[in-house]
Amino acid sequence: MSHITLSRVSKRYPGGHEALGGVSLDIGSGEMVFITGHSGAGKSTLLKLIAAIERPTAGSVLVNGQNVGTLRARGIPYLRRNFGLVFQDHKLLFDRSVFDNVMLPLEITGFDRREGARRARAALDKVGLLHKEKARPITLSGGEQQRLCIARAIVHRPSILLADEPTGNLDAGYAAEIGELFRDFHQVGVTVVLATHDMQLAARLQPRLIEIRGGRIHHD
Amino acid sequence: MISWLSAHRRACAGTLARLVRAPLASLFNIAVIGTALALPLGFYVVLANLQGLARDYSPQPQLSVFLAPDATAADARATGDRLKGRSGVTASRFVSRAEALETLKSRTGLADIIAGLPGNPLPDAWVVTAAGADAATLDALRADIRQWPKVAEVHVDSDWARRLDSLLALGRHAVLMLATALAFALVAVTFNTIRLQILTQRDEIEVAKLIGATDGWIRRPFLYFGAVTGAAGGAAAWLMIWGALAIFNGRLQPLSALYGIPLQLNHLNGGDSVAALLFAAVLGWFGAWLSVRRHLGAHDPL
Ligand SMILES: Nc1ncnc2c1ncn2[C@@H]1O[C@H](COP(=O)(O)OP(=O)(O)OP(=O)(O)O)[C@@H](O)[C@H]1O
Numbered sequence: 001m002s003h004i005t006l007s008r009v010s011k012r013y014p015g016g017h018e019a020l021g022g023v024s025l026d027i028g029s030g031e032m033v034f035i036t037g038h039s040g041a042g043k044s045t046l047l048k049l050i051a052a053i054e055r056p057t058a059g060s061v062l063v064n065g066q067n068v069g070t071l072r073a074r075g076i077p078y079l080r081r082n083f084g085l086v087f088q089d090h091k092l093l094f095d096r097s098v099f100d101n102v103m104l105p106l107e108i109t110g111f112d113r114r115e116g117a118r119r120a121r122a123a124l125d126k127v128g129l130l131h132k133e134k135a136r137p138i139t140l141s142g143g144e145q146q147r148l149c150i151a152r153a154i155v156h157r158p159s160i161l162l163a164d165e166p167t168g169n170l171d172a173g174y175a176a177e178i179g180e181l182f183r184d185f186h187q188v189g190v191t192v193v194l195a196t197h198d199m200q201l202a203a204r205l206q207p208r209l210i211e212i213r214g215g216r217i218h219h220d
Numbered sequence: 221m222i223s224w225l226s227a228h229r230r231a232c233a234g235t236l237a238r239l240v241r242a243p244l245a246s247l248f249n250i251a252v253i254g255t256a257l258a259l260p261l262g263f264y265v266v267l268a269n270l271q272g273l274a275r276d277y278s279p280q281p282q283l284s285v286f287l288a289p290d291a292t293a294a295d296a297r298a299t300g301d302r303l304k305g306r307s308g309v310t311a312s313r314f315v316s317r318a319e320a321l322e323t324l325k326s327r328t329g330l331a332d333i334i335a336g337l338p339g340n341p342l343p344d345a346w347v348v349t350a351a352g353a354d355a356a357t358l359d360a361l362r363a364d365i366r367q368w369p370k371v372a373e374v375h376v377d378s379d380w381a382r383r384l385d386s387l388l389a390l391g392r393h394a395v396l397m398l399a400t401a402l403a404f405a406l407v408a409v410t411f412n413t414i415r416l417q418i419l420t421q422r423d424e425i426e427v428a429k430l431i432g433a434t435d436g437w438i439r440r441p442f443l444y445f446g447a448v449t450g451a452a453g454g455a456a457a458w459l460m461i462w463g464a465l466a467i468f469n470g471r472l473q474p475l476s477a478l479y480g481i482p483l484q485l486n487h488l489n490g491g492d493s494v495a496a497l498l499f500a501a502v503l504g505w506f507g508a509w510l511s512v513r514r515h516l517g518a519h520d521p522l
């Protein structure tokens with residue numbers, strides 16, 4: 001039940017640059033999709049449109065049949081709770097501990113604190129950061145920060161995982177482990193959409209590959 | 221319902237944590253708000269005490285009801301009965317024209333002149349003790365009795381009540397104006413504090429929104445913070461006044477012993493204290509609300 005449909009979606013940023021032009025795309029529930037393409041192709045823009053972080057200038061974006069582009073501001077938080085978001089620039093909170101960063105999505109939904117703490121530790125354990133739960137994110141390496149971001153994205157068990165370059169800073173070993181993590185999610189029915197340059201990962205996971213070039217789908 | 225409650229409890233705990241995290245800044249804020257509130261509140265306390273003193277030490281206000289020259293004894297009796305039945309009258313005493321003349325003679329030493337008069341120029345009168353001391357009540361009573369048949373004139377014996385009343389009214393106006401001005405100050409202080417908090421928590425707010433926080437969830441801790449700082453400022457003001465009164469009453473002690481009357485200023489009563497705290501909390505909340513509306517709106521759409 002996490003179907004994503006884009007119909008002739010265009011996105012022109014203020015300032016006139018067209019990041020996406022007439023993209024149509026259908027991602028079935030439980031599918032695993034890699035979005036690839038050169039830098040500036042529009043991969044991040046595509047993910048942002050799905051998560052209602054940006055609104056399309058033309059066309060429609062449907063998530064579970066709901067038009068995300070015309071969603072009222074009140075509805076957006078509830079839409080976003082369906083997603084696990086891994087940001088290209090991480091967006092970690094540096095004045096909170098690693099553990100508290102992972103707790104944030106649960107706090108937002110008013111999750112029971114004790115059960116939440118258990119889940120947060122489980123998520124940290126999955127990405128191999130449990131021993132750093134009290135550390136500040138600023139003291140983590142680039143790869144560790146990326147894994148922390150993944151832990152935060154999965155802690156509330158989203159039905160759709162949107163990850164923007166989740167293995168960008170990781171060495172091959174960790175990238176492979178994170179890849180396994182995404183495969184696990186895919187296998188339990190989570191829809192996984194990744195924007196990545198990592199062709200090694202793609203070769204291993206054998207996902208559906210979509211290449212964007214200059215804001216248009218070049219290959220699906 | 222449970223989760224709503226626990227969400228509020230958590231926001232409250234978060235607010236306290238925030239206050240403790242920056243203890244110096246919080247104390248400073250609370251002191252500023254406290255001082256701003258202490259002024260009108262202190263003024264009010266003094267006023268309330270004056271009012272109490274005036275009530276305790278004022279003589280019973282009296283009205284003289286002079287009857288018409290042609291009023292008969294029956295008319296006088298009728299007026300007396302009517303006075304007994306009138307609400308707001310605690311006592312009434314009849315002074316006949318003869319009695320009044322006697323008093324005049326004996327008290328003033330004008331006996332010779334009075335003896336030379338062809339007749340008694342004085343009217344019969346009722347001396348009425350009123351229940352209320354304030355000018356409005358006395359005026360109403362006076363206006364009413366004047367309308368009665370065979371009543372020529374009603375005289376309110378002293379104007380002190382009116383003077384005190386207008387003085388107290390003036391004081392109340394001053395307190396109100398001062399309170400309004402300083403309420404603005406309080407709102408402005410919280411507005412600015414919250415603005416700074418929002419600025420320093422930009423990232424947190426942005427991330428929380430990105431991963432599904434509602435506006436309510438984001439606003440709640442700021443609103444709580446405003447209300448709590450306001451209430452804490454109110455409490456600080458209360459304590460300041462309490463301290464000032466303790467010192468002042470200490471100074472009054474020898475004076476009080478000298479005159480043999482208990483001179484002492486009282487603090488706000490329980491109800492007024494609670495009202496003052498609530499008022500401060502509401503103002504703080506309002507300042508925070510304005511700030512949140514102004515500064516969180518700017519984030520949307522992300
Ligand atoms: N907020 C923005 N305002 C204006 N232009 C933007 C904005 N975000 C992206 N763009 C432009 O849109 C185009 C697509 O950007 P996008 O971030 O989607 O690329 P990308 O495929 O994710 O690239 P990368 O691999 O470098 O992350 C780029 O040319 C970029 O300059």
Ligand SMILES: [Mg+2]
Pocket residue numbers: 043044045088164195
């Ligand atoms: Mg990108």
